[in-house]
Amino acid sequence: MNIGEIARLAGVSRSTVSYVLSGKRQVSPDLHRRVTEVIEASGYRPSATARALAEGTTRTIGLAIPPLGGHLSVDQLHFVGAVSEAAADAGYDVLLSPSGEQRRPAFDRIIEQRRVDGIILMETVLHDSRVAKLAAEGFPFVTIGRTGDDTHGWVDLDYSGLVAHGIEQLAAAGHRKVALINRQQDLLDHEYGPAYRAADAFGKAVVELDLDGHAECCDDDNSGADACLDRIFAVMPDVTALLTINERSLTGVVSDLQARGLRIPSDISVLAIASERNATSVSPMLSAADVPTFEMGTEAVAALLQRIAAPEDALPNRLFSPPFVDRGSVGAPA
Amino acid sequence: MNIGEIARLAGVSRSTVSYVLSGKRQVSPDLHRRVTEVIEASGYRPSATARALAEGTTRTIGLAIPPLGGHLSVDQLHFVGAVSEAAADAGYDVLLSPSGEQRRPAFDRIIEQRRVDGIILMETVLHDSRVAKLAAEGFPFVTIGRTGDDTHGWVDLDYSGLVAHGIEQLAAAGHRKVALINRQQDLLDHEYGPAYRAADAFGKAVVELDLDGHAECCDDDNSGADACLDRIFAVMPDVTALLTINERSLTGVVSDLQARGLRIPSDISVLAIASERNATSVSPMLSAADVPTFEMGTEAVAALLQRIAAPEDALPNRLFSPPFVDRGSVGAPA
DNA sequence: CTGAAAGCGCTTACAG
DNA sequence: CTGAAAGCGCTTACAG
Numbered sequence: 001m002n003i004g005e006i007a008r009l010a011g012v013s014r015s016t017v018s019y020v021l022s023g024k025r026q027v028s029p030d031l032h033r034r035v036t037e038v039i040e041a042s043g044y045r046p047s048a049t050a051r052a053l054a055e056g057t058t059r060t061i062g063l064a065i066p067p068l069g070g071h072l073s074v075d076q077l078h079f080v081g082a083v084s085e086a087a088a089d090a091g092y093d094v095l096l097s098p099s100g101e102q103r104r105p106a107f108d109r110i111i112e113q114r115r116v117d118g119i120i121l122m123e124t125v126l127h128d129s130r131v132a133k134l135a136a137e138g139f140p141f142v143t144i145g146r147t148g149d150d151t152h153g154w155v156d157l158d159y160s161g162l163v164a165h166g167i168e169q170l171a172a173a174g175h176r177k178v179a180l181i182n183r184q185q186d187l188l189d190h191e192y193g194p195a196y197r198a199a200d201a202f203g204k205a206v207v208e209l210d211l212d213g214h215a216e217c218c219d220d221d222n223s224g225a226d227a228c229l230d231r232i233f234a235v236m237p238d239v240t241a242l243l244t245i246n247e248r249s250l251t252g253v254v255s256d257l258q259a260r261g262l263r264i265p266s267d268i269s270v271l272a273i274a275s276e277r278n279a280t281s282v283s284p285m286l287s288a289a290d291v292p293t294f295e296m297g298t299e300a301v302a303a304l305l306q307r308i309a310a311p312e313d314a315l316p317n318r319l320f321s322p323p324f325v326d327r328g329s330v331g332a333p334a
Numbered sequence: 335m336n337i338g339e340i341a342r343l344a345g346v347s348r349s350t351v352s353y354v355l356s357g358k359r360q361v362s363p364d365l366h367r368r369v370t371e372v373i374e375a376s377g378y379r380p381s382a383t384a385r386a387l388a389e390g391t392t393r394t395i396g397l398a399i400p401p402l403g404g405h406l407s408v409d410q411l412h413f414v415g416a417v418s419e420a421a422a423d424a425g426y427d428v429l430l431s432p433s434g435e436q437r438r439p440a441f442d443r444i445i446e447q448r449r450v451d452g453i454i455l456m457e458t459v460l461h462d463s464r465v466a467k468l469a470a471e472g473f474p475f476v477t478i479g480r481t482g483d484d485t486h487g488w489v490d491l492d493y494s495g496l497v498a499h500g501i502e503q504l505a506a507a508g509h510r511k512v513a514l515i516n517r518q519q520d521l522l523d524h525e526y527g528p529a530y531r532a533a534d535a536f537g538k539a540v541v542e543l544d545l546d547g548h549a550e551c552c553d554d555d556n557s558g559a560d561a562c563l564d565r566i567f568a569v570m571p572d573v574t575a576l577l578t579i580n581e582r583s584l585t586g587v588v589s590d591l592q593a594r595g596l597r598i599p600s601d602i603s604v605l606a607i608a609s610e611r612n613a614t615s616v617s618p619m620l621s622a623a624d625v626p627t628f629e630m631g632t633e634a635v636a637a638l639l640q641r642i643a644a645p646e647d648a649l650p651n652r653l654f655s656p657p658f659v660d661r662g663s664v665g666a667p668a
Numbered sequence: 669c670t671g672a673a674a675g676c677g678c679t680t681a682c683a684g
Numbered sequence: 685c686t687g688a689a690a691g692c693g694c695t696t697a698c699a700g
Contacts, residue, residue, distance in 0.1 A: 025680095049676085052678090084432040088432050095428065348693090359670090674698095679691085682687105
């Protein structure tokens with residue numbers, strides 16, 4: 001069943017069927033009705049492939065998901081879901097691109113074969129080779145996280161500001177000895193934006209507020225949390241407050257503190273930058289700046305569609321800075 | 335830059351360029367070299383859209399992801415990643431379809447417009463309207479989870495067998511009063527396979543082994559775990575062992591038991607069906623049958639590609655029944 | 669071994 | 685208001 005068949009059954013030309021479908025031209029009520037009835041009766045739907053070839057547009061956006069190696073979280077799946085839904089609402093579909101060094105050929109293929117009209121890059125590092133390539137080709141794209149390169153639109157979380165505010169809040173509660181629990185060491189080494197900016201902002205904040213501060217990276221699991229806290233307590237045995245941007249080790253950090261006989265917040269305060277889901281799934285629940293995963297996904301799609309529709313417009317960017325929600329995990333120092 | 339341009343530059347016909355690219359016809363070494371050089375120099379890549387239209391195949395598979403409403407897990411993202419990688423290895427891309435009742439139009443569109451050659455359905459219920467539609471249209475698809483309908487291939491976890499084995503194991507350790515922590519009530523109500531079969535198998539196992547048994551559904555968070563355990567202890571105050579198939583409430587269950595002053599496994603034994611990641615991210619770690627998320631994703635892709643390539647072949651299906659791994663959370667009753 | 673041509677199923681100037 | 689025709693960029697019988 002194709003457009004020619006519909007035209008024949010309705011006794012009109014193929015262009016008339018096309019225009020009834022697209023609404024791009026006036027069609028007399030009589031023909032309109034005949035065409036509509038035939039389409040209705042036959043269940044005909046135009047081929048997306050043929051339309052894409054004729055229109056020169058795929059109505060599909062790409063989404064480069066994080067590599068499988070690690071760093072996966074429920075929130076990232078939420079993000080993927082949010083992107084998929086926002087795209088659907090705009091009439092776009094989402095093509096997944098595996099990511100990571102090993103998967104570079106698959107990523108390149110999607111771009112070079114023009115399978116998508118634009119692409120969202122999910123975990124960008126400061127000097128990202130994919131960004132360089134897309135920028136060189138003039139291919140529309142948006143990153144999650146800035147890359148220090150202003151050739152593209154981006155959606156990001158304001159880690160600098162959030163860490164600064166978090167430390168201020170701890171200082172305001174009276175804490176003088178604070179530690180930062182950062183993301184994994186290799187992310188910091190690769191200049192992954194959030195890890196990089198959090199470390200930087202933490203360093204500046206402790207100087208500015210004249211605090212004792214120590215930052216440690218932390219692997220994404222329980223034993224990572226244990227090891228990280230070991231290192232923190234070794235360097236700073238009398239630390240009274242922790243700020244963590246590592247969502248994946250929240251459970252481990254909380255249970256490890258309990259194992260050390262430390263109560264939250266009477267013995268030690270803990271403040272997080274994490275999704276609400278993660279901050280509330282430990283006990284006690286943690287005060288945190290709740291990362292708005294869903295909104296970020298929606299915003300990334302909007303930004304990309306704007307790039308596609310109006311490449312000459314100013315680059316869209318959106319910095320999210322959610323407020324800290326008090327859940328009682330921060331108190332005065334012991 | 336298109337195939338005609340390459341042909342002109344190389345001084346050959348467009349068909350020759352096409353055959354050099356596809357290798358479907360012998361091309362003389364001389365022409366082959368000239369074409370290859372021009373392609374190399376120009377960075378030409380054939381349009382996936384044009385190829386799809388001419389070949390009648392998209393080299394894309396669909397993946398219907400679970401609705402955003404709830405039930406999300408890290409393991410599902412792992413599954414999505416595994417599907418994406420396995421597909422890439424076979425030269426296929428993956429188109430995401432949002433799912434759930436609200437998103438049915440987006441799902442239908444992908445199928446009707448033939449944007450994909452086949453589709454994987456991620457969370458099927460026993461009477462799934464998407465399955466009915468796909469089967470009626472003769473569209474190639476594979477489900478994760480059986481649906482009680484044998485029109486399609488599937489990949490599933492043997493919840494019946496696993497629950498039976500789990501209960502046997504608890505009985506063998508001496509437990510006579512056991513409880514099952516199932517998935518959410520609404521999943522059971524919708525006859526979601528895992529929840530349904532777990533409840534069924536549990537009922538049969540306790541009768542068979544002459545145990546006292548009680549099953550409860552559990553919401554996917556901490557308060558869900560608390561409420562679930564409240565109900566279990568109300569009905570069966572002297573329960574000595576729990577079997578849980580609810581990965582999302584593992585943290586909540588463990589911390590709630592601790593809050594009740596119950597030690598694992600000296601006061602109460604806990605056995606799980608969960609991914610290794612989840613079973614080991616609580617403390618103490620839980621003995622569990624480790625759900626092989628990655629392999630299931632890979633297998634689903636293989637099954638779908640087989641359906642696409644050979645629709646007349648026997649329906650592929652694969653039942654996973656991972657062994658229980660002892661992590662010390664099951665002991666003798668107190 | 670190679671090329672000219674038809675065809676995949678649409679959209680959209682062009683002409684009336 | 686409508687239709688015949690060209691074109692999107694490929695693949696693949698058909699003919700030589």
